Amino acid sequence: MLVIGVLAGLATAAVAYFIPWLPDQGAKEAVQIDNVYWVATIICIVIFGIVAGVTIYSVFKFRARPDDEEDGAPIHGHTGLEIFWTAVPTALVTAISVYSGVVLVGNEKVQKNHGVVEVTAQQFAWSFTYPDEGITTGELVVPIGRQVELKMTSKDVIHSFWVPEWRLKQDVVPGVTTRLLVTPNKLGTYDVICTELCGLGHAAMRARARVVEPAEYAKWVQDVKAARAQGGTAQGKELFTSAGCGGCHTLADAGTSGQVGPSLDQALKGKDAAFVRQSIVDPNAVIAQGYQPNVMPQDFGSTLSKAQIDGLVEYLLKATGGGG
Amino acid sequence: MMAIEAYEHHGAGAAGHHAPPRRPTGLRRFTAAGWLRVAWVTPLSFGLATAIVEGARAGLGTPTSWHNQNTFQTLLVAWYVMVPLGFLIALGAFDYWFYWISGRPTRPEDHSSHGARSWKDYFRVNTDHKVIGIQYVCTTFFFAMISGLLALFMRAELARPGMQFVDNNQFNGFFSVHASVMIFLFIVPVFAGLGNFVIPLMIGAPDMAFPRLNALSFWLLPIGGLIMLSSYLIPGGAFSAGWTNYVPLAVVQPDGNLAFQMGVQWAGASSIVTALNFLVTIITMRAPGMTFWRMPLLVWANFATSTLVVLATPFIAGSQFFIMFDRVLHTNFFNPGNGGYAIGYQHIFWFYSHPAVYIMILPGFGIISEVIAVHARKPIFGYRLMALSLMGILILGFSVWAHHMFVSGMQPWLRIPMMATTLLIAVPTGIKVFSWLATLWEGRIHFRTPMLWAVGFISMFVLGGLSGIYLGSVPIDQHASDTYYIVAHIHYVLFGGSVFTIFAGIYHWFPKMTGRMYNERLGKLHFWTTLIAFNVTFFPMHWLGLQGMPRRVSDYAPRFADWNMVISIASFALGASTLIFLYNMIVSWRSGEPAPSNPWRALTIEWLVSSPPPVFNFDEIPQVVGSPYEYGVKGARHAVMGGERADVQEPHKVGSH
């Protein structure tokens, strides 16, 4: 019995240990969360070992021949055992509760000079505003080692912000500001994944999160501001990613490959400025073959300034080789 | 309500003569209850609904246009309310009550709507709980197959990254309809079906407390299912906001979303009515001598489940009404721009839908207790604690709903208390698991098909429960929520849990329900193929989820391609294994070996009558003289039938501890 139990436990433990279950740890919080995960895993392996062990042992040991008419032993219960298997799981789950609570509270402690990024989600794009720098972009760039607070809200339906390497996830809800605190501690580029079903483009609603050295962060801020100041196609190109267009549309020049909406390389080929402008501010006016209305946001006419739209149109014409 | 004739307790038996039902002739056939009346009343109510809506529109001066989304939604609501009502009236579900309301002299009961003499009797309003049980089981399996087929379509699309066969709208429709139909048309009602057949027999009752209401509650069910499936006919496609139908997405979806709301109302009404019936039956119609502490655990489980259904289901009804109002009447219950609270919907939804997961597993626990005791030839270990732990889950189950909302943006302080209660549910559940194991211990285990499913269930359900423990811990859930880890959890508890118990129950009571034995070899083949295919399908999903694959996506990162291919192939094997089951059931029902009345040498009352049981179950109500699980106790009996009553004494009381 014991042997089977231990074997079952060992097998499970091997599965748990040798398969890389969790992705890289990219944040301070991730380390803590993984610790909870492993504690839970140890407890669960023991429990499953016992259950599987007893089952397998019983299956072999107490199997009756088909013609066996005898009954088993008339054991009705055993108070001691029953108390035991009430008390021990209670203790174990309480331990998990307490530990999880401690980790949760620790992870959500606000550090003094933390940064703030305002996150806005909409079908099907992310945008990130840096109030301290006064810029808005389509990718999340944060300096390493500093806690950032994401203040998130949605323009339409519920979305959810998730970076697997950070182990943190938070729904983004219209009408409510939700918060997520994270302290990235590993350089790199990660996926921001929308995990709450938000409509047709849900599967494609991704953005990038870059964790960079503080110096690089400062430089990046300068670059974005410069592009803004320059106007025209430079600003247009920057907007194309920051307003989230690339999340849904393929455009070779900007290196995007979204598939929710039509590929702009094709749809805008040979079109004039008026058409491009109309497609941005009133996307339902002309719907490309095979696509549905009401998928693309219809408020760019009011959320973008005239100069910004001009820049976008100019850039798109240039990038798709359209005439003007 | 008072129009519902309860089961007559006092001596109606002798009077009622069992006349063959009067067959109407000529034009009468079109006005008498039945399918001919359905054939003209249902289209008529369709026309009436249309006329009312269009008339009201014209009267109010609003332009009528079918392309106007609002008009069409109003029409849909009218159809989904009135066509089913017309159908039920025509089929005869209300005939007796209409007669009663009119205040004419009370008609003596002739039992003409009771029992099945030919296969046709399964297709009318029948008041026999055994017929209704079979109606339920067949209907629910029909819907399960359709829903499983949708899952297979989904797996076909997911076999490779990128888009293959369907577009996003169709894909979202697949998992939404798949889950809704599995939950509301398969798992929840199939237990009501098994319970319907078995519970009255088990407690020694001639029928359910309200036979006519029982018939009605069955016929409400297919209506709910057909409404859900009908969403495929609505412009814009099937409802596709997931079975959770979160707002605001649900409000801005195409019209098909209404089919979910209305379907849930019909199916929900069906479960509430059945649950009421179970509660009253269990409380008022137990055989003499059957105290609460002598009830089989399946009866206990049904009691707990029915309480959950009666108290929780109104919340999902409410939640879907609100969405319907927000859509059709443009109210602002959950409209964030106008003082509504989007997350409020989730609270109301989960206040039903978390208890619902126990609605979907507690009856299974009951089935497993019966099957294990009988086939291991041992008394259930710790009977009282087993019953109490059911009640414990029932109570705790109402206090954990927000564990589905740890990352939803609700009030943050709610998380830690909800985590504590969530994890505590492991304790009563653990008691059950350990008691089953202790029942196996030193038993004489006969591994017939039902027992295989029962033993398989224990390990599979524990895997699912343990993944629930991970999710119950807030920090882990922050990572795992809304990923394939959840999909793995869902299927381990619902397939490895509920569906395994359903198979155990079907094989266990198949001889009783049909009077024939199923094919044991096919049964075992079914078990082993399912067990393997099931694990290959769903176990890798844990890994996918933790690694970063979100749920409800039609497309995924290329690095997940290999495992998704494996999963898809295994899921087709899983579908194929179901075909073995169907074949076995159909062929055995038609030409299996005739079953003896008690093939498993079980003690509970349903095995003391013939297989299948007589129309009125008993000639005389049996007398209960002991616990239902006295296996191995010399001379012990649970119940004695009418004639032999006098000379049996209560067996020597065996202390339970």
Add this chain to the structure above:
Amino acid sequence: MATVAHVEEHGHGPPPAHQSSRVDARLLGIYFFIGSEIMLFGSFFTAYFFARVVIAPHAYGGHWPPEPFKLPVYVALLNTIILLTSSFTMHWALQSIKRNNRSGLIAGLALTFLLGLTFLLIQAREYTRIGFSPHDLAFGSTFFGLTGLHGLHVFLGLNLLAYALVRSIRGHYGPNAHDHLGVEIPGIYWHFVDVMWIVVYTTVYVI
């Protein structure tokens, strides 16, 4: 489906069931049904709670009802009194049949029915001149939701009363406990509708 439960050809009805509880099945049934109804109201109260307690303090400058809306508290008070009275007439109807006083039964039921109908008509009138609609913020939606759900229950109750009335006029019912369940059960339901109104009134109009 070849096998079919066999029918006893000599034909007799079912054996009388054993009555294992002192409470009549039908009474128990209506009690559980009311339990379910209370939960349905519970879901509407929950929506109301979210609109009023969770959202409103931050959205309408803390005003409830939000400016410029006003609730017709006094009309509703009148309605409360009407409905309360109807509970007494219902009680009277039941007491009458217990004493085999048939005209008392009929009069009681008829009065209750009329009072209930008055309630509904006043409510309908109130709706048309109340100054806001279900579209007006979550406030309007939850107000019409709760009072409308209650109105629907009054309507259902009126139906039950009408059946009981018709049957009592046709000479059904008697003084034995078993013979006037058809009055007692609509009565229980009616009292429930009444109590529910007091809860709705207190939460929506008074607090």
